[in-house]
Amino acid sequence: MNKVIRETRTNLVEIIKTAFNLFKRLAGIAIGAALIAVAFNAFVIPYGLLSGGVSGLALMGNYLYGFPVYLGMFLLNIPIFLWGLKELDWKLILYSAFGMAVLIALLPLSAPYIPVPALDLFLASVFSGIVGGVGSGLILKLGASAGGTDIAAIIMKKKKNISVGATSFCCNIAVLALSLFFFDLKIALYTFISMWVGSRVTDSVIEGFNRNKTVTIISDKSQEIADRIMKEIDRGVTYIEGHGAYTGESKRLINCVVSHYEIAKLKEIVLEVDRHAFIFITETVEVMGKGFTV
16 A cells, blocks of 8 residues: 555656646747747847848748738748658657747737837847847757747758758858848848847857866876866866877876866866876866756
């Protein structure tokens, strides 16, 4: 009887945990979609800017023919999502569909309530990229996409091994090139600034702002260096057994991960112990474990 109660309790806890994680993911995707809607209603549409991919085509339809942006996005995304259902994981498509549905609903609903700041075109393009980039990055970090060319790019990566960035870039450039037939060059250039800022912000949100460094040190005094790193910086150290191809000597390499602010101290320690040590440092996007974000 007690065993049944324990199993039931465990199953209930797992169900609650799963439901809570799902809620967090959907809430995060909704917040990301809301930020994209704010970027469109506060900076893009009021200032006549464009965008890349499907949203750019929808904006052109609105500027030229008065066709609602949200409706244009909805119609243009239908064939892309149907294509995605055939080629990609259904969970990705469902999460992306949820994000797109929230965006399409919020574009017309939020427009009357979002104030339009008085800015020049340059600032409008920069802030549209910042706000939209944070929204897109949040959605992508949660395992979804903003729909449109994002899904097409993921499919091309799977089928043709073409990078997601390359496909998205080509789609965006194609839309900007098309816009030159209908709009001033100035609008295309400011839109390019918005897209560039947005891509940088999106990458920062996905990868995190706290960048760390992975350091590998080759020295004949590895024990002394490792002891000082652990004592003075309080970072863990891993030994890697190596073998010099030229000298034929066995080497014990030091490998550790430190924050951006600790790298100067680490180099100081190494050079104080062994000025002939060989050090190479690489950028590390995400670290999980003791002493870092879990």
